[in-house]
Structure formats: C-alpha cells, structure tokens
Amino acid sequence: MSVQIPKTLEDFPNSAPRWVGRGVPRVEDPHLVTGRTEFIDNVVLPGMLHAAILRSPVAHARIVSIDINEAEKLPGVIAVVTSDDARRWSHPEPTVPEEWGTHCLAGDKVRYVGEPVAAVAAVNRYVAEDAIELIAVDYESLEAVVDPVKAMEPGSPLVIEEKGTNVMLQRVFTWGNVDGAFGDADRVFTEKFRWHRLGANPLETFGVIAQWDPVDESLTLRASVQSATHFGLGRAAVLGLPSNKVRVIAHPHGGSFGGKGGTRGTDVTALLTRKAGGRPVKWIEDRAEYLTGGGGQAWDRHYEVSLAVKNDGRVTGLDVKLLDDMGATGEGFGAISTAKPLASFTGPYAIPVARYDLTIVATNKLPQSPYRGMGPPPHNCVLEQMMDIAARDLDIDPAEFRRTNFIPKDSFPYTIASGNEYDSGDYEAVLDKALALADYGKLRERRDQARAEGRCVGISVVSAIEPGVFDWNAYAIVGVQGTGVPEGATVSIDIMGKISVRVGFALEGQGQYTLATQLVADYFNVGFEDITVVCLDTHSAPPAFGPGGSRLGVALTGAVLGACGKLRLKLAKVAAGLFQMDPEQVDLVDGKLVAKGVAGVEMPMAQVVGTMLARSDLLPPDVDPRPEATHVWTAPGRTEVDEEGRAKSYLTAAQAVHVVMLEVDPETGLVEILEYCVVDDCGTRLNPATVEGQTEGSIAQGVGAALLEEYVYDEQGQILTSSFMDYLLPTVYEVPATKKGIVVTPSPFTPLGAKGCGEGAMHTTPAAILSAINDALAPMGARATEVPASPNRLWTLIRAAQQPAAGE
Amino acid sequence: MTAQQKISVMINGTMHEAHVEPRTTLADFLRGELALTGTHVGCEHGVCGACTVLLEGRAVRSCLTLAVQVDGASLTTVEGLEEDGKLHPIQQAFVEEHGLQCGFCTPGFLMTVHELLYENPDPSEDEIREALGGQICRCTGYQSILRSVRLAAAKLRNAHVAGSTQHS
Numbered sequence: 001m002s003v004q005i006p007k008t009l010e011d012f013p014n015s016a017p018r019w020v021g022r023g024v025p026r027v028e029d030p031h032l033v034t035g036r037t038e039f040i041d042n043v044v045l046p047g048m049l050h051a052a053i054l055r056s057p058v059a060h061a062r063i064v065s066i067d068i069n070e071a072e073k074l075p076g077v078i079a080v081v082t083s084d085d086a087r088r089w090s091h092p093e094p095t096v097p098e099e100w101g102t103h104c105l106a107g108d109k110v111r112y113v114g115e116p117v118a119a120v121a122a123v124n125r126y127v128a129e130d131a132i133e134l135i136a137v138d139y140e141s142l143e144a145v146v147d148p149v150k151a152m153e154p155g156s157p158l159v160i161e162e163k164g165t166n167v168m169l170q171r172v173f174t175w176g177n178v179d180g181a182f183g184d185a186d187r188v189f190t191e192k193f194r195w196h197r198l199g200a201n202p203l204e205t206f207g208v209i210a211q212w213d214p215v216d217e218s219l220t221l222r223a224s225v226q227s228a229t230h231f232g233l234g235r236a237a238v239l240g241l242p243s244n245k246v247r248v249i250a251h252p253h254g255g256s257f258g259g260k261g262g263t264r265g266t267d268v269t270a271l272l273t274r275k276a277g278g279r280p281v282k283w284i285e286d287r288a289e290y291l292t293g294g295g296g297q298a299w300d301r302h303y304e305v306s307l308a309v310k311n312d313g314r315v316t317g318l319d320v321k322l323l324d325d326m327g328a329t330g331e332g333f334g335a336i337s338t339a340k341p342l343a344s345f346t347g348p349y350a351i352p353v354a355r356y357d358l359t360i361v362a363t364n365k366l367p368q369s370p371y372r373g374m375g376p377p378p379h380n381c382v383l384e385q386m387m388d389i390a391a392r393d394l395d396i397d398p399a400e401f402r403r404t405n406f407i408p409k410d411s412f413p414y415t416i417a418s419g420n421e422y423d424s425g426d427y428e429a430v431l432d433k434a435l436a437l438a439d440y441g442k443l444r445e446r447r448d449q450a451r452a453e454g455r456c457v458g459i460s461v462v463s464a465i466e467p468g469v470f471d472w473n474a475y476a477i478v479g480v481q482g483t484g485v486p487e488g489a490t491v492s493i494d495i496m497g498k499i500s501v502r503v504g505f506a507l508e509g510q511g512q513y514t515l516a517t518q519l520v521a522d523y524f525n526v527g528f529e530d531i532t533v534v535c536l537d538t539h540s541a542p543p544a545f546g547p548g549g550s551r552l553g554v555a556l557t558g559a560v561l562g563a564c565g566k567l568r569l570k571l572a573k574v575a576a577g578l579f580q581m582d583p584e585q586v587d588l589v590d591g592k593l594v595a596k597g598v599a600g601v602e603m604p605m606a607q608v609v610g611t612m613l614a615r616s617d618l619l620p621p622d623v624d625p626r627p628e629a630t631h632v633w634t635a636p637g638r639t640e641v642d643e644e645g646r647a648k649s650y651l652t653a654a655q656a657v658h659v660v661m662l663e664v665d666p667e668t669g670l671v672e673i674l675e676y677c678v679v680d681d682c683g684t685r686l687n688p689a690t691v692e693g694q695t696e697g698s699i700a701q702g703v704g705a706a707l708l709e710e711y712v713y714d715e716q717g718q719i720l721t722s723s724f725m726d727y728l729l730p731t732v733y734e735v736p737a738t739k740k741g742i743v744v745t746p747s748p749f750t751p752l753g754a755k756g757c758g759e760g761a762m763h764t765t766p767a768a769i770l771s772a773i774n775d776a777l778a779p780m781g782a783r784a785t786e787v788p789a790s791p792n793r794l795w796t797l798i799r800a801a802q803q804p805a806a807g808e
Numbered sequence: 809m810t811a812q813q814k815i816s817v818m819i820n821g822t823m824h825e826a827h828v829e830p831r832t833t834l835a836d837f838l839r840g841e842l843a844l845t846g847t848h849v850g851c852e853h854g855v856c857g858a859c860t861v862l863l864e865g866r867a868v869r870s871c872l873t874l875a876v877q878v879d880g881a882s883l884t885t886v887e888g889l890e891e892d893g894k895l896h897p898i899q900q901a902f903v904e905e906h907g908l909q910c911g912f913c914t915p916g917f918l919m920t921v922h923e924l925l926y927e928n929p930d931p932s933e934d935e936i937r938e939a940l941g942g943q944i945c946r947c948t949g950y951q952s953i954l955r956s957v958r959l960a961a962a963k964l965r966n967a968h969v970a971g972s973t974q975h976s
Contacts, residue, residue: 025903032911033899033918035846035886042845124840126831203850203858203946204912254848254912255946287851509910509947689906693948697909700949724855724944732940732950 003565003631005558005751013568013588014525019518020752023689026514027528028507037507040207040224040251041284048209049078049121049276051269051283052128054135055293056110056117059146059364059717060157061139063109063117070134071120076127079275080135081268082118083107089271090238093264095330097169097479100160100362102329104238104267109142111159111328112366113719114293116264121272121281144717148302148325148361159328159362168326169335169360169478173342173645175417176353181317185308189389193303194786195378197325197711198704199296200259200371201729205287206294208266211280212273218245219270224253226260227546228504232538238267248538250506250546257701258370258548261285261295264331292722297711298334298371299378300325307386313396313404318346318383318417321357327367334368335360336475337375340549343467343474343650344376345418347383348427349405354417356645360478364717372701373466373762374549380464381787384767388460388774389783398771399440399461403431406463413748419646420467420474422653423755424745425681427463430657434679435461437741438659443675447661451779456664456798457674458776463657464764466682467650468756469635470549474649476641485634487555488542491520491563492628495613497606499526501533501560504544505552510758511690512552516560518687523564524605525591542630550756553686554652555633557751562631570629575608577620636749652747652755656680658768664776666802669795671707671773678764679741682757683750692740694760699738702765704730710788777801815879819844820888828875834868835859837875838885846886846915850944857943860916861885867923886915889922897963898922898956907956909947917943921957929965931957 009017031037068080086103093101106117118135122128145151145159151166159166182188208223219241225231225248232248239246253260262285269283290296301324308317324338338358345354391401406427407414414422443459450457467474471485490502501516513533520531535541542559546552568588575593576583585596593608595601609627611618619625641647661675678695685691708728712720721727746753766787773784773794782801786793812827819842826841835852838844838861850858852871859870862884889896895903898921908914917940924931924939931939936957945953 023906026906028911029903029908030895032908032914033886033895033902034890035848035915037911039845039848039912041839041849044843125836126829201946202910202912203856203944204848204910205850253910254850255910257946287853287856507910511909693906693909693952696949696951697947698949701946723853724851725853729944729946730949731942731944732937732954735949735951737951737954 003562003569005561005565008752012522014522015590017522019521020686023687024514024518026511026690027517028511028513037252039204039254040209040222043209043222045209045211045280048280048282049123050125050128051119051121051272051281052125052132053116053265053268053289054118054132055289056106056113056115058110058139058141059113059144060142061110062142063106064138064140066118067136068118071131074127074131074134076123077120077131078279079121079272080118081105081271081275085271085275089274090267091240093329093331094234094237096333096335097330100163100168100330102160104264112364113717114366116268116293119268119272121276144364146363146365146713146715146717148323148363151361151363159364166362167359168330168362169358171358173356175355175644175646178317178319178353178355181353182306182308182319185316186311187309187393188306189309189386189393190304190306191386191389191785193305193382193385195299195301195303195381196787197297197300198709199298199369199711200257201296202255202257202260204254205285205290206260206262206265207284208262208269209280209282210266210269210273212270212278214278218247220247220249221266222249222251223262223266224260225250225262226256226508227548228538229544231263234263235266235270239270250535252507256508257372258374259295259298261332261369287724288722291727292719293366295332295369297327297366298368299337299375300368301378303382305382305386307390309390309394311394313394313401315349315351315390315405318351318354320355323359323361325363325365326360327365328362329367332367332369334370335478336480337370339475339478340375340467341379342418342477342645343420344465344653346416347380348407348463348465348655350407351405352417365713372698373759376467377705377762377766380763381767381770384462384771385774388771392778399431399435402461402463403428419642420650421648422465423651423747423749425653425655426743426745427655430655430679430681430743431463433741433743434657434659434677437679437739438675438677440659443661456666456776457661458772458774459661460768460771460775461657461659462764462768462771463655464767466550466654466656466756466759466763468550468654469554469651470551471635471638471649473638473641473647476647477645485545485551486543486632487559488544488630488632489516489556489559489563490542490628490630491560491567493609495610497609499524499531501531502536502541503533504536504538504541505546506535508547510547510552510694511687512556514690515553515686516556519557519560520564523561543632547758550758553758554750554754554756557686557754558633559631561751562633563629566629566631567627570624571605571608574612574619574623575603577623578603578611578618651749652683654680654682654755654757656761656764658764660768660772662769662772662776664773664794666798669791669793669798671789673736676736677739678761679743681743681745683747683755684744684753686752686754691757694758695740696738698760698762699765700730700735702762703735703769705788706766706769707788707790708734710790813876815876817878818882820884830874830876832875833871834873834875834878835870838870844885844887848912848915850913855944856913857920858913858916860919862919862923865923865926867920886918889918897967898925898960901960901963902956905952905956905959907948907953913943913945917945917953921960925961925964929968930961
C-alpha cells in the first residue's frame with residue numbers, strides 16, 4: 001500500500017481536526033518574546049575567537065601591497081589572513097552565471113567598495129577591529145565602471161580582466177510570433193523604466209561560527225543560514241573539501257527575505273579558524289558591512305517595455321528589454337532574479353506572445369543577491385504601468401482593462417507564453433471582491449472631488465501573480481541547473497507517546513514549526529504539547545532546502561504528511577500483528593489503531609509504539625521496530641527547460657488584486673497612502689494568521705521599495721547609503737493599515753491545496769503604489785518611471801510639469 | 809585601551825559588579841559579560857531600536873550607551889519581564905496578536921511598549937505610533953504590533969482594576 005498524502009483535511013485519519021486551517025498561536029513565540037531563542041550571536045564556544053574583516057574603501061584599484069606585520073603583533077590577535085591564504089586554501093566563489101567569481105579575499109585588485117581584503121581573529125571583537133586598523137594596504141586607483149551602459153562599450157575598463165568583457169550574459173527569448181503581434185496591433189505603447197537597487201535588510205545581519213578540525217580536515221559551521229544544505233555544498237566547493245566534511249548547524253535567524261548573504265564572510269572565517277589551528281572563530285556582520293558588502297542589494301534595472309494592444313482592449317503581445325547591473329561578480333546569485341520572471345512573465349493576463357531581451361552586466365558595485373520575490377516585483381511593476389498606459393490611452397477603466405485580459409477561470413491549468421503552468425485561479429472573483437472591499441465607485445468620487453479641490457490624488461487597481469514552490473529549473477537559463485530542492489521531514493514517536501518532527505531548516509519567522517505541529521497534531525489527534533519540532537544539522541537531517549521561492553509551507557506539508565502516512569502504515573502493521581489480523585484490516589483513526597469493522601478491537605497509538613520499542617517478542621517478524629518515518633517531498637510534474645527557456649517551474653500561482661488611493665504633496669513630493677485594499681487567493685490557508693502576517697509584512701516591504709529604499713552609488717562607485725540614516729526602511733508611520741479579503745481556489749497539485757504565499761504582496765505593492773502615483777500625476781501630464789518614487793524624484797517631475805519647457 | 813573601570817549596576821533586580829573597558833557598549837556588556845542575550849543588536853548606530861533596554865524605567869539604546877555610563881543605575885532587560893515564570897501581559901499580548909515573526913526586533917519593542925504603557929495606560933493611536941516610531945520591524949509591517957500594543961494596554965488596565973478590587 002503506497003503512502004497517500006491528504007489532498008484535503010477530510011482525508012486526515014481524524015474525525016474532528018482542531019488545528020489545520022486555524023489561526024493558532026505559534027509554538028515559536030514563547031521563546032522569542034522572552035529573548036531565549038538561540039540566535040547565532042548568543043552562542044559562545046570554548047576558546048572562541050572573534051573576527052573582523054578589512055574591506056576595500058574604493059570601488060576599483062590595484063592592490064600594490066598589504067602589510068599585516070603591525071596587526072599580527074597586537075596582543076590578543078591570533079590569526080590574520082590575506083589573499084595568500086585564500087589562494088592556498090580556497091577556490092574562487094561559485095557564481096551565477098558560472099565563472100564570474102573571485103577569491104573571498106581580494107588579491108591583485110579590489111572590485112567594489114566593501115570587498116574583503118584581509119581579516120583578523122582575536123580574543124574579542126574590539127581587539128580584532130583595532131587590528132584591522134593596523135593593516136596597511138597600498139591601492140593604485142583604477143577607473144571605476146559604474147554605469148552598466150558604459151560598461152558594455154568597447155574600451156570600457158573591465159571588472160574582471162580575464163573575462164575580456166563586462167557582459168555576463170546576453171540572450172533573447174522569443175515566445176510565439178511577437179513581431180506579428182506588434183505588426184497587427186492597433187496601438188503599440190513603449191516606455192522606459194528604472195528600478196534602483198534595494199534589498200532585504202533583515203534586522204539580524206548574518207553571523208557564523210566556523211571551527212576547523214585539523215585532524216580529519218573538516219569544518220563545522222554554525223550560522224544564521226537560510227538554506228543549510230545549499231550553503232554547505234557551496235562552502236565545500238570553495239574550500240576544496242568533500243561535501244561530507246562540511247557540517248552546517250543552522251540557527252534560528254532574525255529574518256532573511258532571501259538576502260541573508262554571508263557566503264563570502266563565511267569563507268573568510270573558515271580561513272581564520274584554519275589559520276588559528278582550529279580554534280572556533282565567530283564573525284558577526286555589522287550593519288555597515290551588511291549594507292556595503294553583504295547580501296542586501298538586489299535588482300538594479302533598466303527596462304524598456306512595449307505592449308501590443310487591440311482597440312477592443314485586448315493585449316496581444318509583450319516585449320521586455322532588461323539590462324540588469326549585477327555588480328562586480330556573480331557570487332550573490334542575484335542573476336537568478338532575472339530568470340524568475342519567466343515563471344509569471346505575462347502576469348495574470350492571457351497575453352499570447354512575448355519576448356524577453358535580457359542583458360546582465362558587471363560593474364564596480366556590490367554583487368547582487370536575491371530579495372523577497374526574486375525578480376518579478378520590478379517586472380510586475382513595469383508590466384502594470386504599461387497596462388495603465390494602455391488603458392488610459394484607450395479610455396478604459398483600469399479595472400475593466402485588466403478584467404478583459406485576465407486568464408479565464410475555466411482555462412486552468414493554464415500555460416503562459418514563457419512556459420510555466422498556473423495551477424488554478426478565479427481572477428475576476430478576486431477583482432470583484434477587491435473593488436467591493438474598496439467601494440471603488442465611491443473611491444473614484446472621492447478622488448475626483450479631491451482633484452476638484454486642487455489636490456493631487458490617485459487610485460490604482462493592479463494585479464499580479466506570485467509564483468510559488470520553485471524548482472531549480474526556474475533558473476536554468478542563467479546557469480543554475482540540477483541542484484534540486486527536496487524537502488524532508490522525519491516524524492518519530494517515543495516510548496511515552498510523545499512526537500518529534502525533525503527537519504533540516506532553522507526558524508526564520510514564517511511560523512513553519514507551528515505548521516508542522518498543526519499537521520502532526522491533527523494527523524495523530526494529539527495536542528500541541530505532545531509535539532516538538534527540531535532542526536538537525538546537514539549531516540543528520542533528511543534532504544532539505546528550507547525556505548525560499550515561496551515554497552516551504554507547501555513542501556513541508558508534503559514532507560510531514562508523507563512521513564505521517566508512512567508511520568500510519570507501520571503502526572497498522574504492528575497493531576495487526578497484536579490483533580492477529582491482516583494489516584489491511586487495521587487503520588489509524590483518531591489517534592488509535594482500530595480493527596476495521598470489529599467493534600472494541602483497538603489500541604491507543606502510544607501503546608502500539610510502546611510495544612514496538614519495549615516488546616520485541618510481540619512484533620511480527622518483518623517489522624522495522626522504529627516508530628518513525630521519513631518522507632522527502634518534491635514537486636510533481638516539473639519539466640526540463642526547452643531551447644527558449646520554457647519549463648514547468650513553479651508549482652503554484654497565487655494571485656492578488658490591490659486597490660490603492662494615495663495623495664502626492666506637490667510642494668514636497670511626499671506620498672501619503674489614504675486607502676489600501678488587498679484581496680488575494682493563495683489557495684487553502686493552513687494557518688490564516690501567519691498568512692496574514694506574510695501579507696502585511698510584504699506590503700511594508702513593497703511600500704519601502706516603492707517610496708523609500710535605495711542604495712546610492714556615486715560616479716566613483718562610492719556607496720552613499722551605508723547606514724539606516726541613509727538607507728530608509730519603512731517605519732510604523734509609512735506602512736498603511738489595510739483592508740483585506742480572500743478568495744480560495746485550492747491548488748489541484750499540492751497537499752491540502754495550499755499555494756506558496758511567503759513573498760506575498762511584494763509582487764504587487766510596488767506596482768500598486770507607482771500606478772496610483774501615476775494616476776495622481778496624470779492630470780498634470782507627468783509620469784513617474786523610476787522606483788523608488790522618492791520625494792526628490794516626484795518633486796522634480798511635478799516641477800517640470802508645472803513649468804513650461806524653455807522655448808514654449 | 810585596556811584600562812578598566814569598575815561598575816556596579818542593578819539589572820532585573822540583581823546587583824552586578826564588573827570591570828569593563830570604557831569603550832565597551834552597554835549592549836556588548838549585557839550580552840558578552842552577563843550573557844543576557846535577549847537584548848539584540850540590529851544596527852549599532854541607534855536607528856533600529858532592537859537593543860532597547862530600560863534605564864531607570866526609560867527606554868534607551870544599549871548600542872549607543874557605554875557600560876560605564878550605567879554605573880550605579882538600575883536596568884531592566886527583556887529577561888526581567890517575566891514574573892514567576894509567567895509571561896508579562898505585554899509579552900502575552902504580542903503572542904496572542906501575532907505581533908512578531910522572526911522575533912529579533914521583539915525585545916526592543918517590548919521594552920519600548922513597557923515604557924509607554926507604564927507612563928500612559930490608555931494611549932491613543934497617535935501616541936502608540938509616536939512611541940513605536942523609533943523601532944524598526946522588517947517582518948510584520950507593524951499592523952499586528954499595533955494590535956498587540958492595544959491588547960497589552962487593555963490587559964494591563966484590567967490587571968490594575970483587578971488588583972485594586974482585590975485590595976479594597
């Protein structure tokens with residue numbers, strides 16, 4: 001009998017489930033609110049040293065010499081490492097695209113401000129920082145490459161000379177007869193957009209404790225790491241170690257959002273522990289390091305987008321040209337953000353043909369890293385602006401223009417032009433609910449009245465898809481293939497009937513241990529207090545990828561329910577032996593093993609488990625006496641990538657409609673959000689409270705993206721935003737309260753019908769805010785095409801619109 | 809740099825005496841010397857508020873305060889909020905209203921809310937926002953934190969009323 005993973009809650013062996021689908025309190029929280037959760041910087045090991053990293057103050061320079069003598073002499077300093085050590089003990093960083101990496105400590109030259117040049121391990125962080133000030137580096141300035149357009153010109157200085165070019169990747173993907181669609185269009189709209197660098201900035205920066213074992217030449221890494229397995233494999237490759245000689249112990253961490261980073265700093269720390277003879281070395285990235293040299297910068301994009309439209313309002317073609325400034329190397333894996341838009345290229349719309357002209361260029365800036373949403377948020381933002389431009393020109397209401405182009409609800413599963421398949425949806429129902437929630441008619445009246453009073457008020461109605469549950473085929477076009485994203489869980493019952501769930505990822509904030517607890521509690525009909533969830537290290541955990549790509553809720557559900565199902569079969573077999581019946585005649589019901597159709601023949605699960613462990617004489621001869629089972633879940637039906645980059649990559653497609661009203665102050669360029677309504681459909685909600693948390697948090701990050709957050713570099717490649725005084729995160733003042741509604745179309749492809757929802761509104765909010773700004777600016781003939789639409793940019797636009805151009 | 813100063817400080821009701829370098833921050837002292845690791849460090853330049861502790865009942869940033877500055881003073885950290893192993897009403901409110909996700913910023917929020925609610929048991933929406941304006945949370949979008957603060961205020965007021973009734 002094969003293992004069945006429940007497709008609905010009715011399939012659970014429980015007549016009265018109490019936990020799944022409810023907004024239950026999180027098991028994580030008591031530790032967090034008392035400050036007891038073991039974040040990495042809380043950990044102290046015997047003999048532990050502390051690291052500090054010396055970083056380049058300039059964007060592009062040849063290193064003439066490095067003198068570490070004075071640093072080595074400082075009392076308390078145990079080890080100093082430079083590029084000599086990096087070349088001796090490590091390989092260049094792995095990258096996407098491949099072979100665009102350098103060693104973890106700069107050798108012949110530095111390529112961005114913040115690049116590690118040397119590092120010190122000392123008895124405490126204060127001494128380590130004293131020591132790096134004693135390291136003398138002689139730099140010979142080189143011209144910095146900061147503008148990606150100039151970087152492509154012949155004769156431009158090269159970031160990595162050996163490559164002979166700054167172009168990391170250039171490729172055009174054509175899906176269908178795009179030229180035909182544009183030739184046949186009644187109207188063609190084209191606009192350029194600029195999305196500036198921004199990034200994750202979790203409140204906890206990255207941290208690691210590295211310990212080298214000189215006897216068996218192995219490395220143990222305790223770290224605030226998002227994907228421990230993937231992280232460990234990368235470190236083994238860089239450090240030239242067999243994969244089973246790098247052990248990663250993931251610690252709970254204070255957020256990640258894809259941009260935890262830390263790979264290069266970990267490799268530097270690994271060199272330090274090795275040079276220090278195996279003493280453990282802790283490196284806690286500080287905020288300035290994170291902002292200038294960490295995993296926090298993403299999406300530095302120049303777009304040119306065209307839309308082919310018929311007079312009846314049908315969009316018949318989409319053409320997107322993207323130039324992405326990736327920074328100095330490909331080590332942050334930021335390029336995968338240019339590949340993910342293929343998973344939802346045409347958004348929620350039935351646009352039959354599309355083209356993607358993609359160029360990725362190296363410059364003397366920090367290498368890009370992933371960030372929540374992984375690339376589609378800017379793509380969705382520019383697509384939604386084009387939808388509004390077209391609707392405005394055709395004089396069609398933006399909501400109705402979108403309705404006309406939505407993928408109809410009876411056509412799922414639906415394959416989009418760029419190859420991915422959407423699982424299910426009812427986009428019109430989501431739109432209608434959003435318009436009702438916002439009282440759209442009234443909202444327009446309020447806007448028009450405000451305009452009549454001379455105020456600058458705008459409304460937007462936008463929609464976007466959140467691709468959920470990624471597979472690595474999604475990123476194959478930029479050179480990531482075959483790594484795999486399995487998710488495993490082991491469910492184990494002890495002799496007292498208590499249950500442990502063992503997983504391979506650490507707490508990050510989304511409430512995944514609560515989800516595992518909900519699932520197991522309902523499956524075996526036990527209470528939360530009977531269940532513990534533990535994270536194992538990479539040597540002992542089942543295959544696991546962890547959070548990322550809006551996948552873990554779905555993947556973990558599959559893994560846990562698969563393990564529960566295997567355990568159910570095992571327990572039935574043991575109970576059948578005790579009942580002297582066939583295993584098929586026994587099943588788990590409400591936490592008891594019962595003989596089907598034989599009243600009174602039953603045994604509590606804990607008693608069956610106790611017998612398994614304590615009374616080997618009573619077990620059937622071919623029974624494995626471990627009351628535990630492991631299941632590794634993978635997404636079904638994924639396909640290889642074809643010659644145009646098309647594949648079934650992301651398993652689910654959640655959809656949302658946001659309706660926003662805001663006001664722009666023409667005197668200051670400041671934006672105030674007046675109304676924010678969101679309706680979304682992410683399938684079955686396994687814990688509605690945590691889903692709501694993901695929605696609210698991602699709206700906040702979307703507000704930051706749209707209005708505030710930007711990494712600024714000057715013409716010499718110097719970063720001007722190296723503190724939270726300059727890089728502005730949204731506070732309680734900027735994030736609006738929202739009205740929320742839901743629609744549920746369960747996914748036919750996932751356990752319990754849930755869809756990925758962790759990236760959430762990040763896919764939609766920047767588009768919604770920019771669209772509303774453009775509606776506000778439309779009466780004066782201005783259009784914002786840069787993100788963030790910060791006060792200085794809007795003020796400049798408004799001023800230009802109010803003052804007739806010279807010569808008129 | 810290594811000349812140390814002796815300080816005496818009352819933390820969560822316990823007197824601590826220690827020798828510290830003058831440059832040691834209060835955050836590093838609490839975390840590194842006393843293993844009170846519930847106080848978290850998010851930016852080390854006074855913007856994020858994760859490291860907030862109470863100094864004589866007032867919320868201060870322990871990353872911008874030197875350990876030598878608190879000589880002779882009385883401090884409360886997140887470890888001092890529980891009473892008899894039970895969560896403080898503010899902590900309980902954050903749990904019930906899902907006022908946290910990763911929980912890294914949470915201790916700083918709890919201490920800030922503590923200062924607010926013990927000075928102003930029934931704060932208005934604007935007063936709550938003003939109190940929280942210097943705390944950054946990257947996960948929640950603040951809405952669940954606002955709900956938590958309102959619930960915490962209600963819990964504390966009810967506890968106060970219950971306490972008065974008991975005494976009368």
